Amino acid sequence: MRMRHLSIAVALVLAASGCGSGTAQPPGAPAISVVTPYLANAATKDVVDKFTAIGERRGWQVTVTDTAGDFSMLNDKIQSAASRRPSAIVLAMGDPTQLTLGLKAAGDNKVPVFAIDAAQADGIAANVTSDNADLGRKSAAALLEAIGGSGNVAMFGHDPHPGVRARAAAARAEFDKAGVTVVTVKHVPVPGPVEGARKLTTDLLAVTPDLKGIWAAWDEPALGATQAIRQAGRMGIAVVGVDGQDFALAEIQKAGPFYATVKQDWDAVALKVADLITDQLAGKAPTQREYALPGTTIARTT
Amino acid sequence: MTAGAGVRPALRRLSGAPLGLLALIALFTILRPTVFPDPGNLSNLLEHIAVLTIVACAQTVVMAVADFDLSVGATASFSGVIAAQLLVAGWPTVAAIAAAMAAGVVIGVVNGWLVAYLKLSAFVATLASMTALAGGSLLLTDGSTIFGLPDDFLLLGxxxxxxxxxxxxxxxxxxxVTWFLLSRTAQGRRWHAVGGNAEAATYAGIDVGRTRLLAFVVSGAGxxxxxxxxxxxxxSAHPTAGDPLMLTSIAAVFIGLTAAQAARPSVAGTILGVVVLGVLDNGLNLLDVNPYVQQILTGLIIVVSVGLSRRRGERP
Structure with a gap:
């Protein structure tokens, strides 16, 4: 009986390994380990998929590991990946300040770590990101355009994400410069950002009759805010998001409260990381610690 | 008999969740007199807590048999994803809804079978199904948000x-319906009997395994x-949209326990717990309290209300 259970277990493991995210490449192909805590986030998934596709075209063995928001496990996964000595590790959107253990293990094993939309830190060879300050400035400019340059606005952010924090700081600076009053800064819960933002907006509308706009640090809370505004019938309130997700573009096309989003150029980010790894494989280290790429505003008027 | 002697037992009965709720309502009404008691705000509040109420009622049934279901949030996410994928694929709305509900029932049967017949602890069984369902939702959606759902489906919510x-x-x-099932039917009495003492329930002729399995089926369907x-x-459907419902539903049942003299899960107590959490969330938002402080306060209120209930239970 025990042997039967063992065989079932082995069969399951073999079946699961057949369904893994690793790509089939010839033996000796450069191995690239992608690790992320945020694969459930649409933008993270998008850029990781793009990077994986580029890597496969270049003949790399790419594996993707997600820890569903667990940074402790992320450290473990980086340590474990480093012990296998891949050609490079790619950290997709995790805060590197929480990953000192994993990054140290990578350094000890001489495995370079490249980051996508994370941050500069010891142990990160280079971070390639959208210019979050640029995203913040452009999204704030879009909201200012939507509200006519004056009035009260609210900001929806999520400080634990360094990129989101950076774009919120840049947006805030734009609002302050324009003389717009930021009546409140709300923390959007993750998971559940759409429903969370919807509830926050409903409560906010009750206490802020003169609200003219909501700036959301990414598209999902912007969608929740849009739905609450539409339900409350306060269609004069404008919403902007960041990311350029498909659902955001669909909302913008409806000409409702969702006024604009700033699309991050994930194709360019994925390509840049792949190019840096290609250079690294040829023995050429990155010349910069960070590469910041601009975003593109997609507004009702564009 | 003095007036004071009558008031004290009444106040004692009001301790825990009911007293806490009254205190919160009074506090927010004083601090936001024009906004908090406004009918529009109260209507929004009811809408905010509606989904949690359904999950918490389902959780109450499982907790009545002295188990709990960690997979309710993941099941909610999964059913939303199933329905959305089928709707986007062109299925009729009724069929997509039926398929999503059937998925919930199947998940409940699996959880119930693992707990009742395979004798896994509810913690391990529902933790495992929660993890598997989270992966299933991500797999089905490719990690993305599904949108573009038909108008007749949107009418539901x-x-x-x-x-x-x-x-x-x-x-x-x-x-x-849950109140009626738990309080007015033979099945409800069986659930409570198994939750009170499974061994005694077995001697009383109750099929404990089937009773526990049915509780998980109710939970999955809810x-x-x-x-x-x-x-x-x-x-839209997001692979993690329902996840926050798991902890809050369990918290609501625990807060609700403080309202019941018998200290066993009840639908009335659970709904009171949901309202306490909803009022707290709504009131603190209206006061623009720092969201991190809100989380601390919510945790404190759960500890204080359950602690008060414990003390009351220990009183001779």
Whole structure:
């Protein structure tokens, strides 16, 4: 009986390994380990998929590991990946300040770590990101355009994400410069950002009759805010998001409260990381610690 | 008998969740007199807590048999994803809803079978199904948000017949049905009997395994319904949309326990717990309290209310 259970277990493991995210490449192909805590986030998934596709075209063995928001496990996964000595590790959107253990293990094993939309830190060879300050400035400019340059606005952010924090700081600076009053800064819960933002907006509308706009640090809370505004019938309130997700573009096309989003150029980010790894494989280290790429505003008027 | 002697027992009965709720309502009414008691705000509040009410009622049934279901949030996410994928694929709305509900029932059967017949602890069984379902939702959606759901499906979560949100009407119906099941039927008595003392229930001729399995089926179905409503309300399905419902539903049942003299899960107590959490969230938002402080306060209130209930239970 025990042997039967063992065989079932082995069969399951073999079946699961057949369904893994690793790509089939010839033996000796450069191995690239992608690790992320945020694969459930649409933008993270998008850029990781793009990077994986580029890597496969270049003949790399790419594996993707997600820890569903667990940074402790992320450290473990980086340590474990480093012990296998891949050609490079790619950290997709995790805060590197929480990953000192994993990054140290990578350094000890001489495995370079490249980051996508994370941050500069010891142990990160280079971070390639959208210019979050640029995203913040452009999204704030879009909201200012939507509200006519004056009035009260609210900001929806999520400080634990360094990129989101950076774009919120840049947006805030734009609002302050324009003389717009930021009546409140709300923390959007993750998971559940759409429903969370919807509830926050409903409560906010009750206490802020003169609200003219909501700036959301990414598209999902912007969608929740849009739905609450539409339900409350306060269609004069404008919403902007960041990311350029498909659902955001669909909302913008409806000409409702969702006024604009700033699309991050994930194709360019994925390509840049792949190019840096290609250079690294040829023995050429990155010349910069960070590469910041601009975003593109997609507004009702564009 | 003095007036004071009559008031004290009444106050004692009011301790825990009911007293806490009254205190919160009084506090927010004083601090936000024009906004908090406004009918529009109260209507929003009811709409906010509707989905949680459904999940918490389902969780109450499982907790009545002295188990709990960690997979309710993941089941809600999964059912929303199933329905959305089928709708986007062109299935009729009724068929997509039926398929999502069936998925919830199947998940409940699996959980119940693992707990009741395979004798896994509810913690391990539902933790495992929660993890598997989270992976399943991500796999089905490719990690993305599904949108573009048909208008007739959106009616489920967004329509307001006679000005009352449909989600609120559904939550009231679910609450009433669950209350009736738990309090007025032989099955309800069996659930409570198994939760009170499974061994004694066995000697009394109750099929404990079947009773526990049925509780998980109710939980799975309730969570699936909540997921459908959530997707309809948000006009989209996200693979983690229902996840926050798990902890808050368990918290609501625990807070509700403080309202019951018998210290066993009841639908009335659970709904009180949901209202306490909803009022707290709504009031602190209206006061623009720092969201991190809100989380601390919510945790403190759960500890204080359950602690008060314990003390009251120990009193001779």
């Amino acid at each position: 967004q329509s307001r017949p006679l000005g009352i949100p449909t989600v609120v009407l559904i939550a009231i119906t679910v609450g009433a 969570a699936a319904l909540a997921g459908l409503l959530l997707s309809s309300r948000l006009a």
